[in-house]
Amino acid sequence: MIEMLPGLFNYWVAVILMMTGFYVVVAQNNLVKKLVGLGLFQASVFIFYISIGKVAGGAPPIIEHGSQLYSNPLPHVLILTAIVVGVATTAVGLSLIVRIRETYGSVEEDEINSADRHAELDQKDEDNDQG
């Protein structure tokens, strides 16, 4: 177990970050913090991908004389795309939070839920009065 740690260091970091991010998404009540957790969760996957590309003893993938073994550049390119997707997700998420703040006056999940529940009950009372 102990000897696995240094060799797979990157992967352990990715796993820990991923679980931390996932926990934050599930456990946090504040929507902004949830989004931060989601970002952490995605970032762990980026690290995982970049670690895949490393070839033991390989040089950076720039063609030079005298170097025969290169690291694999493809995962880096893939993750560049995934980072763009991540940025877009965060942007859409934050703009949704801004609108939630405007309409509900809060970014705490429990307050939003209880506001919705109250609105639903009021609606029911109104309908009963009419009927």
Next chain:
Amino acid sequence: MNWDQHLIALAIIVPLLSAPLCMLVGQRHVAWLIGVTSGLVGLLIALALLQQVNTQGVISYQLGGWAPPLGIELRADLLNAFVLLIVSALAFWVFLYAHRSVAAEIDADRQTGFYAGLLLIYAGLAGITLTGDAFNAFVFLEISSLSSYAVISMGRDRRAITAAFQYLVMGTIGATFILIGIGFLYMMTGTLNMADLGQRLPAVSDTSTVQSGFAFISVGIALKLAMFPLHLWLPNAYAFAPSVVTVFLAATATKVAVYLLLRMIFSVFGVEMTFVQMHLEYLLLPLATVAVISASLVAVFQTNLKRMLAYSSVAQIGYMLMGIGMASTGGVAATILHLFNHALMKGALFMALGAVVLRVGSVQLHHLAGLGRHMPWTLGAFVVGALSLIGMPLTAGFVSKWYLVSAALDAGWWWLVVVIVIGSLLAVVYVWRVIEVVWFRPPHPALAGKTEAPWSLLFPTWGLALANVYFGVETSLTTGTAEAAVQVLFGMTP
């Protein structure tokens, strides 16, 4: 230049370029026209592509001239071409319907952005359907998902925004799971091309890396297709989104996710690994059974009709997963058929509800008592769609249920037949509640003066309702294509 060769790329490029065009023009009526035109062109392309696949077999297209497996490949076989036909036919039809409904539900200054969002969803779905590259599928998935979050949040009800946020969190987790899974597969095989993966994976399929990749991808797609119990994002998203978005997403988005699951099972991991080694059916069948029964039960107690139909969608996805879980040609054919038929029935039902929203402004059941007298045509279409949902003979819903039941009987699983029958009976209950209230109750006084929906909404709604009847009687196109597609998937004949 020979356009025939490039059809498959154009199927994605047309909606993808129409979206920024909408924003550049910035005029809502023109944006709608661009949407309809692009939908029509997309539909024609899909028809031509299906024709091409029928005559020539599998079409492979090298994007940018880079040969696969290094370059990104677009690939169409019968299954893709059929799913693309579903997506583009529904997209065109939804755009026809959209003008009046969007004018009433979305603020005028947001409408061009709304149409652009719809076009981006369409482009993303077409991309997932056609791509032959696993990573590319992830990118297109995110294109369609991100635009869905944006357009869902434009609903009139404020809960639309929270529903969109919840969907964003769960959808992103699902997509990231798929990304991790693809990473595992790449680690072991060094390739991202689906066909190439399919050839290389069997050699390494007993490693834990590939098995974890399988697990991550399955769970990620299950989140996207709203498999019970990962469906929690769906009911609110469908209930509070603008009517047009609900129609479009209910009819296409989950279907494309089911397609992606089929593609991953049959083309990437292979039947051997999925069902013999990993036993995905032990997961699919029980969860699908619970989905059919529990989601139908929950639907019975909903008062918001859009929410009721959303729960019904979760149950219907259960039927599709059952078909996959049977791992037989008959079962998978039933799934593919149900992809098509469910798009028709849910499209018709949600379009009818969209017309109700336009005239009454609510889809709460107790507001709609006696509405059938005021809007007979709209609710007539609702009844036709509902019959198809239940699976009445002479409607499209019957055909796919018939296939599913006979596949279950072939496997000797009578208990599954019982589940399907119970699910259909529950559908009768929740649909009858609505029909009873709108047709047989005395009209609600608040409804006085409500008139029939305009032609621009009735025409598309009835078009889909009649399609339910047409494809229930004339079944050769759908069943023929589904059966031939299954042959391709199981690798029997080209």
